[in-house]
Amino acid sequence: MSFTGDLEHLPIVDIIQLLHSTRKTGTLCLTSTKGESQLVFDDGYIVSANHVNNSVRIGQILITMNAINRQILEQALSQQENAGNNRKPLIATLIESGQLSKEDAYTGLETLIEMSIVEVLTWTKGTFSLDVHSTVVSDEYRYFPETLKQEIFLNTQSILMDALRIYDEKMRDGTLDGGAFSSSDVPLETHAALAPTAPQSNNLVTVEDLGLSDLDALEKKIPDVFGGLKDYDIAEIHRQKIREAAGNISPLEHEQLFNFLMEWSGTAPCRDTGMEPSTLAVIIFSQDNFVKHCLTTVCKYEGIFAFTTDESENLDLIIEQSLSKGLVPLMVMDAPQAYSSFSADKLISLLQLKLDRFPQLVVLQLISPYDHEYPLKALQAGARSVLARAASQENSSSFTSDTITFLSSFREYIKKSVHTAGNHVLRQFKDCIFELGTLKEVPEVAFIPLKFASTMFERCITFVIGTNEIIAERSIGIKAEKSAGASSPLLFKISLSEPSIFQNIVQSGGMFYGLSSDTVLKNRLFEEIGVPLQSKILLLPIKNFGRVIAVLYADFGSKTSSPVQIDLLDIIARHAGLVLDNNLFRKRFEKAA
Structure with missing residues (x-):
């Protein structure tokens, strides 16, 4: 297995989204005390599902959809039984006999995947593993691409959203405990017909009748998948x-x-x-x-x-x-x-x-x-x-x-x-707090938040507030590698005359951390320093008596974003402002004396 983990730490929704966003191909096997279930991915799209419960079959779903009735299902099952070695999957039998449209069959298979996801959404413990060397597609799903020449590539995001909606509805209605498929979905006789029981007479329906037994003969198979629920020993x-x-x-x-x-x-x-x-x-x-x-x-x-x-x-x-x-x-x-x-x-x-x-x-x-x-x-x-x-x-x-x-x-x-x-950041935080207590001049004080931000970000700039503009002062990671330390003032300017994220920070005095598509940010700042790999940025104001006198900018440069302790950055900026306030009071008292 090329990718494994624990469901307790990474929810199934996150796993599915991750496989979709990274366009993975392979079989995702989910195992818990409730049994096993598999989802098959091709280039990030879901192409097949094997449900944890053997009694859950496509026939049950088609009846629930009103695509077929119980009589049609029983006729198709009987036709499968009499076909011998020429037996075809249930979907194929229904389509080729004219009892089921391709559109309804496709929707039924899509619903089976949704119900499979709904079932496993309740699993909070267990393991997952992605096998990129195995893409075992069940007979029902293989019929579309192999016979009808129509590939099944179900949109993973849409399927997941529908599954979450169904999950929420069942949680609200209190019907989730019995599984994604409740016994009230179809008549009792149909459950009996669909259950995978061992053959005791010619009248009983088996797994073979459903066209699923060929999975065991596949070279790349998921072992023991269809043995029912089993303990996670x-x-x-x-x-x-x-x-x-x-x-x-x-x-x-x-x-x-x-x-x-x-x-x-x-x-x-x-x-x-x-x-x-x-x-x-x-x-x-x-x-x-x-x-x-x-x-x-x-x-x-x-x-x-x-x-x-x-x-x-x-x-x-x-x-x-x-x-x-x-x-x-x-x-x-x-x-x-x-x-x-x-x-x-x-x-x-x-x-x-x-x-x-x-x-x-x-x-x-x-x-x-x-x-x-x-x-x-x-x-x-x-x-x-x-x-x-x-x-x-x-x-x-x-x-x-x-x-x-x-x-x-x-x-x-x-x-x-x-x-x-987290000790490295905390040590840096402690050192910066102590250092602020020894400083008096504005440039020295404003440099400490810049230095502390560089422990979490790759590129940092201190902007001082001018007349209707901000002026780039010292920076880290802009002119040279971050390890080279602070550079000399950059001195380029950004106007505050038009609406922008910078204007909002200066006027409101609030902090910003997140993704931004601000036009001034892209057209003015990034022209000077280059576009970062990701658009997640920090803008942190430094105040003196409630007025913003400087703004700290930071991003991750050519690196991917990483955990940032925003609260500590906010504390550093606020403490720097208090140091400036105290120093100004001290100067006033000294001058008065």
């Missing part, structure tokens, strides 16, 4: 992962490792259920399924958001999603020996590329206990820390004890990372 999952990774260890070692994982399969006893959620997102980049499973188990135990992927193409969207949620991304990169498609040099290049693109990213590099050269390269490339992982079972006689030590060390690392994720 974490104990069996642990045992299976151990068998796959270390099938040759002794039964005693197997139990030792299993018991260790089971101890960490709940919630850490030291964690208060009422405490604030973690600000950390762990992104595990590895091709080792056992490592991904174990690290995810530890993260869940500590209440930390975790993603796993084995494809570098997915890293940007996962990091961006984490940052959009206000989380600090911690990328765990597996040791070079764990990859079949990445050399040590290629991993170093990837590490540097991600750190350049996402300055907020923290990298924990896993290393082989026998590799003494790569750790230095990783640290020089920007990795925050390195951690020795267990060697493969074939190369180590102490696989079990090494794995337990590795996971215990990883747990301690992420626990400390949670507490320190």
Whole structure:
């Protein structure tokens, strides 16, 4: 699986929107205590759905739509039964017999997808995984492109909006507990006809009658999807992962490792259920399924958001999603020996590329206990820390004890990372507050908000208020890289004579942070400093006795947007204004004396 995570931390709606916006192709498998459900994507469009409940069939939906009646459905089912090896999907049988229009069939399939989404919207716990190597389309959905030469590309956003509307209606009416399809939707006899029961006589309808049994014969299949609801047995999952990774260890070692994982399969006893959620997102980049499973188990135990992927193409969207949620991304990169498609040099290049693109990213590099050269390269490339992982079972006689030590060390690392994720900004904030108390002159005081803003933004400018204009003074990240520090005054001017976001800030004295399509911003400011990658900006006024005397501008430059502590920026600006007020009072008293 190339993209996995936890439904508790990333809602299904966000997952579907993410796959649509990034135009992903593959099968999204959702698993919870309620069972499994799949949505198939092609270039971001939904092309098929396999519902969690085997009794939910397209025939039931068509009756609910009044597209067919029960008698027509029974005739079609009987026709399927008598067709033998020439049996066709139910949709095909109805269309070719003239009992169903293509338009109604298409709408029915669309509704099945909506109902599948409605069903899984109630899932708040469980896992999701996107398999980009599998696009299993059920028989009913394959009939349109293969026979009617009409592709099914359902607009994901529209389908999702309709599903949310139906979900809200069922929540309002109190009919959601029974599932997306209530028993009142169709007559009782129809439910009996559609239920996938084992054949006991020639009169009973089976899964084969519905034209769905061929899925089991597909080369790329989703195993055990149509076995009905099943338990999400974490104990069996642990045992299976151990068998796959270390099938040759002794039964005693197997139990030792299993018991260790089971101890960490709940919630850490030291964690208060009422405490604030973690600000950390762990992104595990590895091709080792056992490592991904174990690290995810530890993260869940500590209440930390975790993603796993084995494809570098997915890293940007996962990091961006984490940052959009206000989380600090911690990328765990597996040791070079764990990859079949990445050399040590290629991993170093990837590490540097991600750190350049996402300055907020923290990298924990896993290393082989026998590799003494790569750790230095990783640290020089920007990795925050390195951690020795267990060697493969074939190369180590102490696989079990090494794995337990590795996971215990990883747990301690992420626990400390949670507490320190925001410490850098807080330290800068504290230092700036203390420094403001030592300053007296306006340019010195106005520089402190600029410096503090640069800890969160890539480009910052202080504008001073002139006569019906603002004048660009010192800046960071405009003339040179942010690391070069503050530059000399820029001195270009922007008029306040016409309506603009700048005029509004100066007149109202309010702060602005968000997306802006302001014409003056685009035509005047960006002509001078260049257009940022994203249009999210900050405009923060600095006041003296209630009058705006300067405006701080900031954006993310060539980087993607990241979490910003707006409250701290506001406090810094207000404190700078108070310092200016006090200094002016002091000068007046000194002059009077």
